[in-house]
Amino acid sequence: MGLLVVVANVEKIPCLNTLLVTMSHIHYSPTIEIVFVLEGELEVSFLTTSNMFISKLIKKGEIFLFPKGLVHFHKNIWRMPAAVITTFNSKNLGTQSIVSTLFVAMPTIPIDLLSKEFQIDTNEVEKIKLKLKPKN
Template sequence: MAAALATLFVFTFAVALSTTAADPDLLQDICVADLNSTVKVNGFPCKKNPTEADFFSDILAKPGSTNNTLGSLVTGANVEKIPGLNTLGVSLSRIDYAPGGLNPPHTHPRATEMVYVLEGQLTVGFITTANKLFAKVIKKGETFVFPKGLVHFQKNNGNVPASVIAAFNSQLPGTQSIALTLFTAQPTVPDNVLTKAFQIGTKQVEKIKSRLASK
């Protein structure tokens, strides 16, 4: 009987851990990240003498430059920019888009994302593991949610700049751009993997790699 109860407890505990939605709960009031520490932990060690400045940033106040190939720029306000976010399980980003600008298909492996449109309008969408696309046009004052880990994108199809504030339930959500991950990884993904996966030739693979490597 005792063994059965122990097994049930272990199973229940494992299920509870597996349903954790975001970063682990904090165990103290604050743990400002010591970004200069050489100690490696799941997150960052606590800074000895935190100040008010560790909890403040104006990094999202101004639009970012969208003068690039994609016509978009993501400005992150995560734990690497605001050390006071360490262990708090939240962060923000500002994304600016030129007319026609694209935040290309990507994923956030550690967070769900919710965007709020500051200016303009965007076509946004995410794709489920069953390859179903959920897409919508959103405009100023509206929001849209991208579930954790799913491939998603935003595109400014308007003739004027657009911008959003993105909220995440992680202090450092991580970003994997699909194209960059596959074509600019180091060491490189073998060409025969990419040619078979995308049903294209080696010359096309090398062309894509060279174009993306220069970004």
């Protein structure tokens, strides 16, 4: 998962026995986003550079790290609310909608290519493009 936790506790350092102290040092691999679930459950997914789809259900108290630069998402798939805390390795983070970007790119991506890649009819591609077209 790209995470290494080194713990200093009473088992490793016996003189900490009466101090009620534990310390940890956490090493993160270069990641773009870390999600910690406060409430509920989320489906977290990303696509590797070899086009493998990775998906997992994470619950309250669990953490998930998204590798840097990979297409990813997280969504609430249940009917109950969910809440997360996220951290990023960027001082000025932005988001990008993949579908919007592909369907309204300039110059435009050919409809037959979008149809083939999304495995939808060319008429459906046209409908999506019209729906996503920026309003002037």
